[in-house]
Amino acid sequence: xxPEYIVIGWPLGHSLSPLIHNASFKALKLDCSFTSEAIPLPxxxxxxxxxxxxxxxxxxxxxxxxxxLRFCSELSKEAALIGAANTLVxxxxxxxxxxxxxxxxxxxxxxxxxxxxxxxxxxxLGAGGAARAAGYQVILDGASRLVIANRTRSRADALRADLLxxxxxxxxxxxxxxAESLKTAIKGADLLVNTTSIGMYPNSGESPVPPEMxxxxxxxxxxxxxxxxxxxxxxxxxAGARTVCxxxxxxxxxxxxERLWLGVEAPIGVMRKALLSELGRGL
Ligand code: NAP
Numbered sequence: 001x002x003p004e005y006i007v008i009g010w011p012l013g014h015s016l017s018p019l020i021h022n023a024s025f026k027a028l029k030l031d032c033s034f035t036s037e038a039i040p041l042p043x044x045x046x047x048x049x050x051x052x053x054x055x056x057x058x059x060x061x062x063x064x065x066x067x068x069l070r071f072c073s074e075l076s077k078e079a080a081l082i083g084a085a086n087t088l089v090x091x092x093x094x095x096x097x098x099x100x101x102x103x104x105x106x107x108x109x110x111x112x113x114x115x116x117x118x119x120x121x122x123x124x125l126g127a128g129g130a131a132r133a134a135g136y137q138v139i140l141d142g143a144s145r146l147v148i149a150n151r152t153r154s155r156a157d158a159l160r161a162d163l164l165x166x167x168x169x170x171x172x173x174x175x176x177x178x179a180e181s182l183k184t185a186i187k188g189a190d191l192l193v194n195t196t197s198i199g200m201y202p203n204s205g206e207s208p209v210p211p212e213m214x215x216x217x218x219x220x221x222x223x224x225x226x227x228x229x230x231x232x233x234x235x236x237x238x239a240g241a242r243t244v245c246x247x248x249x250x251x252x253x254x255x256x257x258e259r260l261w262l263g264v265e266a267p268i269g270v271m272r273k274a275l276l277s278e279l280g281r282g283l
Pocket of ligand 1: 105129130150151153195196223247249251
């Protein structure tokens, strides 16, 4: 069977998307399959030009979430506002509809973990694709103050400016991701959201925040899901803070992709089991 759904990125590494989508397709007895392809930049344009004849849906990851927008004939409201699409759905003969399921997945993960951003001060580490989705969602969900901390300060400033274009009266600040700035920014924070790739396998010994900055009354959500308990989450657990790992976000964004592609209610339990057994092997 020719795979009809695909995840693209560069470098793609060991993507877990085929595993969780194929587990779902099998459980739903759907006659389709999901594959992955690492697409280096020089062939990205060519791949996208002919992709609509070969695939019915594309999951998009680093670094193409913004680049795919120009191949879309339509955009969902979230993809247009966030400026990134992680999901392409066929839009008739006209091409692709670009959607963003990362933002909703952040919202659902926080909600189902009992972490309502409403009225809270949120520290967002990172200013890349995941940060754009998370920043948009926590303000949408009522965060009263958002502080974006990023290694490349100009990207934090750009994300702040873009969020203020959407949420005119929101309280959004941008700082450097360094010990001094974090120390000040983190005081009084209710929720810390890490969307940098610090702590991701194989650099699992690293944390974007030192342990002494994490306090009991702070909740910590790490979008990194491999390993499931990152060094940041280990520090947070040791400090008595509430912790949420990135695995649920991965599952929820995938489930929403299947709703968009196939109109199905994805079996999250089946997908979670497949994901956990793979992550448990220590990728
Ligand atoms: P991205 O667009 O490439 O952004 C990467 C971010 O990490 C940037 O803010 C970058 O800072 C920062 N960064 C990377 N290495 C760093 C280092 N050594 N020190 C300081 N900052 C560093 O990637 P993304 O799509 O946002 O993904 C980021 C992470 O979120 C990845 O680990 C990814 O697996 C995870 N993620 C998880 C889910 C999920 O479903 N759970 C979904 C999407 C992403 P600069 O701007 O300075 O380069």
